[in-house]
Amino acid sequence: MRHESSVVVDRGQYQDAVTPWEEESWRDAALGWVESESAARGLRVTGDWRVRLRPWSVLVRVSVQGRDAVWFKANPSASAFEGPLTAALARWVPEHVLEPLAVDAARGWSLLPDGGELFRSVLEREPVKPSTWEALLGQYADMQHALIPHTQEIEQLGVPSARTAALPDVFDQLVAENSTLRPDDRRRLDDLRPRLADWCTELAALGIEDSLDHSDLHDGQLFHPRPDRFTFFDWGDAAVSHPFCSLLVPARTACERYGHDVLPRLRDAYLEPWTGTGRTTADLRRAVSLAWRLGALGRACSWGRLFPAASDASDALGAEECVRWLLELSNDPPI
Structure with missing residues (x-):
């Protein structure tokens, strides 16, 4: 056949x-x-x-x-x-x-x-202004906001739950299950644990409800079929978590193209749909800073989602990438 x-x-x-x-x-x-x-x-x-x-x-x-x-x-x-x-x-x-x-x-x-042309292909073909990234982040935030009432249904579909208040438990499990951690890295993560718990407590206290976190929203994970529209796909790394954790990957991808000066614009474009809820601009920006750091946990988790016996080399790669992202938790956010 x-x-x-x-x-x-x-x-x-x-x-x-x-x-x-x-x-x-x-x-x-x-x-x-x-x-x-x-x-x-x-x-x-x-x-x-x-x-x-x-x-x-x-x-x-x-x-x-x-x-x-x-x-x-x-x-x-x-x-x-x-x-x-x-x-x-x-x-x-x-x-x-x-x-x-x-x-x-x-x-x-x-x-x-078929979803049309990848945003990555558009970027390779022609100059794209930062305002296009602002538009895509605003649209993505609109979607996350609309999904807040569906979080329990999303979890019932089998999407991992990594809610803001439970992120210290997620961290503990990732550390405990990783057999490749060197003793000095394990000590660094153990020392970091109390601070991580404080970040999660502060972020949860800001009162922004959990939603769907794509966890890997780079330019190859969305289509750009027409100038004013984006289509988001590839949800295999997703989790129910703090929505602002999603900003980490696309903002870093944009920074590689335009430099770090673009970050405030991208942050504020992403935050626009979250305004008008009684939270100050300062509160929302603080939430972005905390979630930027904690977004590394979502990336660390995703490297455990491989085919069984994907190969010793792939398993080792997954474990090493998990460690790399865990160690990024100690890096100060750029915003």
């Missing part, structure tokens, strides 16, 4: 990563599911499969006759919530996300439409 010559596989820098794609029975079942779900929606798959394998996902670009490609994604068990979450977001905030064509929650599979 399928020919190897029509399958192009990209392993990136993870040449030794072990994913379900290596199992012929899994591969046949997955591609068969794509074909049947596509056919049920009147789509004819042409058989051109472009596969991207990483320790944390299997992603397949599937050519479809007469229209844009569709995308199959398989998540490991630790992020199998992504498909159901994406479907739920399409009901709650449809203007901000993709609507899946099909989801198999039990197997961690999703079939998604």
